[in-house]
Amino acid sequence: MKQLLIVDDHFLGVQGITEILKGHVDYKVVATARNGNEALEQLKLHTIQVVILDIEMGEEGPDGLEVCRTICAEYPSTAVLMLSMHNSEAYISEVMNLGQERTKPEKGKKAGVGFMLKDKSDKDELIKALDALSSGENYYGVEVMDIIVKSWAAGGTSKAPKAERSVADQLSLTKRERQVLALIAQGLSGPDIAERLFIAGSTVESHRRALIYKAEVANTKELIRFAIKNGLDEETD
Numbered sequence: 001m002k003q004l005l006i007v008d009d010h011f012l013g014v015q016g017i018t019e020i021l022k023g024h025v026d027y028k029v030v031a032t033a034r035n036g037n038e039a040l041e042q043l044k045l046h047t048i049q050v051v052i053l054d055i056e057m058g059e060e061g062p063d064g065l066e067v068c069r070t071i072c073a074e075y076p077s078t079a080v081l082m083l084s085m086h087n088s089e090a091y092i093s094e095v096m097n098l099g100q101e102r103t104k105p106e107k108g109k110k111a112g113v114g115f116m117l118k119d120k121s122d123k124d125e126l127i128k129a130l131d132a133l134s135s136g137e138n139y140y141g142v143e144v145m146d147i148i149v150k151s152w153a154a155g156g157t158s159k160a161p162k163a164e165r166s167v168a169d170q171l172s173l174t175k176r177e178r179q180v181l182a183l184i185a186q187g188l189s190g191p192d193i194a195e196r197l198f199i200a201g202s203t204v205e206s207h208r209r210a211l212i213y214k215a216e217v218a219n220t221k222e223l224i225r226f227a228i229k230n231g232l233d234e235e236t237d
Helices: 011-021 036-045 063-075 089-102 122-134 142-153 175-185 189-197 201-215 220-229
Strands: 002-007 027-033 051-053 081-086 114-116
Touching: 002 011, 011 027, 011 122, 027 036, 027 081, 036 051, 036 063, 036 122, 051 063, 051 122, 051 220, 063 081, 063 089, 063 122, 089 114, 089 142, 114 122, 114 142, 114 175, 175 189, 175 201, 175 220, 189 201, 201 220
Parallel strands: 002 027, 002 051, 051 081, 081 114
Antiparallel strands: none
């Protein structure tokens, strides 16, 4: 029986998935978490085969995308299913890229990565996704694939044309990353940002590294210039 971790800051979301899988012969929910920090702790405490993960989970710790990146890097045998209300092509594209990188043939058989929309998925598709991910395949819900296909038909790749999207969307910046970027651009130190956002200093540093990578700049100084140039130096709600 495969052990699952559900990560969602909404109690009803956790309860709903737990109820769907209750009594299932192949899957058992052994742990839940309300935020990224709790998710990473649960991964240390349990042998988890599949993590069902939301993207935005309140203000505590790394967001779902950051947790997904960590799992892909540090837990190669743990599959990840992003189950979210967000239908942004930028989010979908990043998850697809993680899945494609993780399941390359030369890297050997590993657990898959998937993306489904919360309001468009039912029990049968959830089980179908878990089966695929557990066998090392990537899985994307029907509505998720519709979004990607429409983008391709419009002449894009897996993202909308850049002229129609903000810089934050082009870079797949999460809400938390936008907040951290704005505060960095305003000159706040790592500890000050951690205190302002009620997160750990290590989480701030993780976001800073991710932002430098996404913005394709060399260091924090260039990141600040990038933020100011593109109007990303004002903190979002």
